[in-house]
Amino acid sequence: MKIGFIGLGNMGAPMAANLAKAGHEVRGFDVAGTVAEEVAEAASAREAATGCAALITMLPNGAILRHVADEIIPAMQPGSTLIDCSTVDVESARAVAAQAEDAGLQAVDAPVSGGIGGATAGTLTFMAGGSERAFNTALPLFEIMGRKTVHCGAPGAGQAAKICNNMLLGISMLGTCEAFALAEKLDLDWQKLFDVVSTSSGACWSVNTYCPAPGIGPSSPADNDYKPGFAAELMLKDLRLSQEAAEAVDAATPMGSRATELYQAFIKAGGEGRDFSAVLAALRGAG
Ligand code: NAD
Numbered sequence: 644m645k646i647g648f649i650g651l652g653n654m655g656a657p658m659a660a661n662l663a664k665a666g667h668e669v670r671g672f673d674v675a676g677t678v679a680e681e682v683a684e685a686a687s688a689r690e691a692a693t694g695c696a697a698l699i700t701m702l703p704n705g706a707i708l709r710h711v712a713d714e715i716i717p718a719m720q721p722g723s724t725l726i727d728c729s730t731v732d733v734e735s736a737r738a739v740a741a742q743a744e745d746a747g748l749q750a751v752d753a754p755v756s757g758g759i760g761g762a763t764a765g766t767l768t769f770m771a772g773g774s775e776r777a778f779n780t781a782l783p784l785f786e787i788m789g790r791k792t793v794h795c796g797a798p799g800a801g802q803a804a805k806i807c808n809n810m811l812l813g814i815s816m817l818g819t820c821e822a823f824a825l826a827e828k829l830d831l832d833w834q835k836l837f838d839v840v841s842t843s844s845g846a847c848w849s850v851n852t853y854c855p856a857p858g859i860g861p862s863s864p865a866d867n868d869y870k871p872g873f874a875a876e877l878m879l880k881d882l883r884l885s886q887e888a889a890e891a892v893d894a895a896t897p898m899g900s901r902a903t904e905l906y907q908a909f910i911k912a913g914g915e916g917r918d919f920s921a922v923l924a925a926l927r928g929a930g
Contacts, residue, residue, distance in 0.1 A: 647691035660789030686911035705735030721747035740798035749777035809881035855920035864918035872918035
């Protein structure tokens with residue numbers, strides 16, 4: 644399949660490379676001039692979009708997605724599929740899908756979970772929104788770049804699933820950090836806390852798989868001086884998107900709102916560039 648790929652950053656470059664390695668003819672474009680392994684370089688977004696059966700975007704935010712969409716949608720051939728894998732606001736995802744469908748294209752919003760490691764290994768999780776037909780066209784590509792795909796519903800449903808998941812993750816990580824910080828002050832051994840919680844009702848991904856306490860549980864960024872992983876500023880981006888969405892539909896998310904404030908404060912105090920689990924170090928006063 645002829646595939647265009649726009650946004651060859653930390654995530655996009657390895658995703659595009661995996662499609663090329665699987666035998667697809669991939670042409671990529673990034674304003675920063677970045678390239679990806681085995682991916683041909685296009686001179687513009689428009690050129691990457693012209694003549695492709697599927698065009699994938701992996702961009703920083705909704706405003707940039709809308710700008711790029713204005714440029715590429717008129718260049719794409721009717722019947723082809725626009726797949727946005729960026730994490731953006733639900734509103735932008737729906738607007739771009741409507742614009743694409745008006746132009747006779749199929750559209751899927753399909754943000755991912757799994758980070759740079761998952762993008763490189765081809766083990767991402769895709770959460771997709773769009774028509775059944777659009778989803779089925781995109782599915783074989785998701786299966787190359789990822790390990791698990793969920794069709795969440797209509798356009799925008801993928802982004803909605805992503806921000807609900809990440810709001811919950813932000814909250815659960817903060818709770819996990821607080822529990823480990825409190826345990827330390829109570830002279831409770833971290834390993835003992837892990838042994839109890841990971842098999843009790845407090846068990847969650849933040850404890851069992853990605854424990855913020857160094858030396859405890861499976862290997863995680865805490866064991867690598869909190870190098871991301873998933874950077875705190877990306878968590879803040881997703882929490883802000885969750886709050887924007889909550890405000891738009893008048894949903895009560897008091898914990899999501901507090902988590903947004905806490906990550907904002909953490910970043911202001913020097914947390915930028917550190918893994919989002921480094922909140923534990925800040926709570927301990929260790930950096
Ligand atoms: P990144 O900043 O490394 O990559 C974005 C790329 O888009 C950059 O290379 C940039 O030059 C390019 N770009 C910006 N404007 C452009 C334009 N007008 N035309 C063409 N290219 C343009 O970011 P990333 O880490 O690869 O993340 C991409 C998306 O994936 C974001 O929406 C992010 O929230 C989401 N995401 C990231 C992670 C992660 O762990 N990094 C995990 C899940 C989801």
